[in-house]
Each structure stands twice: as C-alpha cells, then as structure tokens.
Amino acid sequence: MNETLKSIDFNIFKEHQHLVRYIDKNIAIVENLNSIIDSKAETCKMNCFLTIFCLEGEIMINLNHRQFLLKSEHCAIILPGTIVQKAICNQQYKVRIIAFSNDFYSQTVKLDPNIWNIVQYIYNNPIIPISETESYKMYLFKELTIQLIDESPHPFSHLVKHHFFASTFCEMLAYLNEKVPEYEKMEFNRSRSSAIFRQFMEEVSKDDGTHRSVSYYADRLCYTPKHLSTVIKLFSGKTPIRIINEHAIQKIKYYLKHSDMSIKQVADHFEFVNPSFFGKFVKAHTGMSPLQYRNSAEKE
Numbered sequence: 001m002n003e004t005l006k007s008i009d010f011n012i013f014k015e016h017q018h019l020v021r022y023i024d025k026n027i028a029i030v031e032n033l034n035s036i037i038d039s040k041a042e043t044c045k046m047n048c049f050l051t052i053f054c055l056e057g058e059i060m061i062n063l064n065h066r067q068f069l070l071k072s073e074h075c076a077i078i079l080p081g082t083i084v085q086k087a088i089c090n091q092q093y094k095v096r097i098i099a100f101s102n103d104f105y106s107q108t109v110k111l112d113p114n115i116w117n118i119v120q121y122i123y124n125n126p127i128i129p130i131s132e133t134e135s136y137k138m139y140l141f142k143e144l145t146i147q148l149i150d151e152s153p154h155p156f157s158h159l160v161k162h163h164f165f166a167s168t169f170c171e172m173l174a175y176l177n178e179k180v181p182e183y184e185k186m187e188f189n190r191s192r193s194s195a196i197f198r199q200f201m202e203e204v205s206k207d208d209g210t211h212r213s214v215s216y217y218a219d220r221l222c223y224t225p226k227h228l229s230t231v232i233k234l235f236s237g238k239t240p241i242r243i244i245n246e247h248a249i250q251k252i253k254y255y256l257k258h259s260d261m262s263i264k265q266v267a268d269h270f271e272f273v274n275p276s277f278f279g280k281f282v283k284a285h286t287g288m289s290p291l292q293y294r295n296s297a298e299k300e
Contacts, residue, residue, distance in 0.1 A: 008084075009047035010101040022149040024158065026104035027165050029145070030097045043085045043258065049100040050078040051172070053130075053138070057093030061085075065253055068127045073135065075128045077176075079119065080105065081205060082126075083254065096142075100169065108166055116201065116235075118173055121180045134175060141168055196221065197235040200228065204244060209251030210271045214240045249285040256282075256294045263290045 013020050013028035021029040059070040062085035070076050080102055203220055218225040232240040255266050267278035282290045
C-alpha cells in the first residue's frame with residue numbers, strides 16, 4: 001500500500017492524555033481532532049465509536065471514501081470500522097469529541113433490537129444537524145459532564161459516570177431513531193430470525209471482501225442459503241448478495257484508490273477468477289472500469 005491503513009482504537013486517547021479532558025476505560029472526552037485522526041496516518045480505520053460535535057468553524061472530512069462538510073451545530077457520528085481520511089479544518093474550528101470503546105458500545109446497544117435501523121442510517125448519513133432542542137440538551141449535558149468529571153471522587157463516582165454516559169448515549173440513539181424514515185425501518189422482534197440477520201451483518205462487516213457468495217455466509221452460520229436469503233430479504237428488503245457486494249466494493253475501491261498494486265494484483269487479492277471478471281464486477285458497481293476508477297480517484 002502507498003499508505004498503511006492504521007487501526008485506531010480507544011487506546012489512542014490514553015496515548016494523548018495531555019489532550020484529553022476526561023478518560024476512563026470506556027469513555028474519553030477530547031477537544032482536538034487532528035491529534036486523534038491524523039496522529040497515525042492520513043487514512044485510518046476507526047475501531048471505536050466517535051461523536052464529533054462541531055462548535056465553531058468547518059471541517060471537511062472523508063468517511064468511507066465519501067466527503068462530508070461538518071459545520072457548526074452539526075455532529076459527525078463515526079461507527080466502528082469506518083475508514084477516515086485526513087480532515088481539513090479551517091483555523092477557527094472548535095470541536096468536542098466523545099469517544100466510546102467498543103465494549104461500551106456493544107454492551108449498551110445489544111439490548112435494542114432495532115439498532116440496525118440506526119446503524120444503517122448513520123452509515124448513510126454520518127453528519128447530523130443538531131436541532132434547537134438538542135442544542136439545549138447538549139448544553140445541559142456539557143454542564144453536568146464538567147461537574148461530574150471535576151468533582152472530588154467518591155466510592156460511587158465510576159458508577160455515576162458510567163450510567164450518566166450510558167443514558168446520554170441512549171438518548172442520542174433515540175434522537176437518531178426518530179430521523180430514520182418509516183419506509184427504511186425494519187421491524188425486529190426477539191425471534192430467531194432477527195438473531196440470524198444480526199449474525200449475518202456481523203459476519204459481513206468482519207470480512208475483507210474476498211467472500212462474495214451467500215453459500216459462504218450460510219455455511220458460516222450453519223443455515224441453508226435459501227433460508228438465509230429468505231431471512232435477510234425479510235428484514236432488510238435487500239438480498240444478501242446485494243449486501244455482500246456493497247461491502248466488497250467498498251474494500252475494492254479502497255485498494256484501487258490507495259494501493260500501488262496493479263489491477264491484476266488487486267483482482268488476485270480479492271480472489272477473482274480472472275481480471276476480466278473483476279473488471280465486470282467493478283463496472284457494475286461503480287459505472288467505471290477498475291482503471292477508470294483508479295484514474296478518477298487520483299484526480300480527487
């Protein structure tokens with residue numbers, strides 16, 4: 001790779017404690033964007049859950065190969081696994097970052113069977129405008145946060161802070177859930193079928209893009225391809241192969257844009273049978289040949 005893809009996990013905040021306003025094993029509050037995103041490489045993969053509140057100025061940020069403008073009174077929500085490229089900030093920008101470890105994230109959201117609605121919405125819409133009501137809530141949250149982190153410790157300090165941040169996190173999820181259009185919401189219950197869907201999405205998100213068949217995931221989850229296809233279509237409205245291919249093309253686009261591999265080498269890396277089949281796959285999902293996509297990416 002021309003640029004090594006670094007994985008940035010929650011420990012990055014421990015390495016920059018001089019810039020951190022507050023930190024415990026699961027939560028960190030920091031007010032410097034570049035020290036986190038740019039400290040390892042211009043491109044990195046986030047391995048924690050970030051909320052970036054823009055208080056002043058503007059920030060141009062690239063998330064999963066899409067460019068977004070983060071403005072005042074807006075918030076960027078970065079999911080674990082998101083590819084983040086170097087942010088361009090104006091000189092007057094001011095942010096507040098609240099980071100949650102993966103453990104905190106998974107423990108908090110596992111109780112909500114509708115979390116996939118919110119995750120899908122965040123993936124497509126990572127920049128969220130903050131309403132006037134939410135701005136007031138943020139002000140109250142900020143004031144209480146400062147009071148909690150500055151007060152003298154007592155035997156229950158950790159529990160108080162943990163539950164405070166957990167309730168605030170859930171409040172944010174509730175706000176996001178209201179933004180998901182009704183036609184995009186999937187009806188979940190605690191049945192075996194919903195568990196299959198979640199397991200499938202977890203397996204796809206962990207894959208490097210080399211496995212692009214329903215049979216592979218059906219074998220991983222010990223179901224027949226037909227049964228898996230029925231469940232995924234029921235809950236998401238998408239076929240499993242569409243979800244698999246959408247994930248794979250994001251991985252492929254990254255290699256075409258950032259690696260110095262030849263087109264054939266990239267095709268081999270993703271285990272396509274030949275460059276011709278690889279070319280057809282890329283064109284079907286981008287409208288361009290692999291070489292055309294690489295050349296267009298170089299001009300960005």
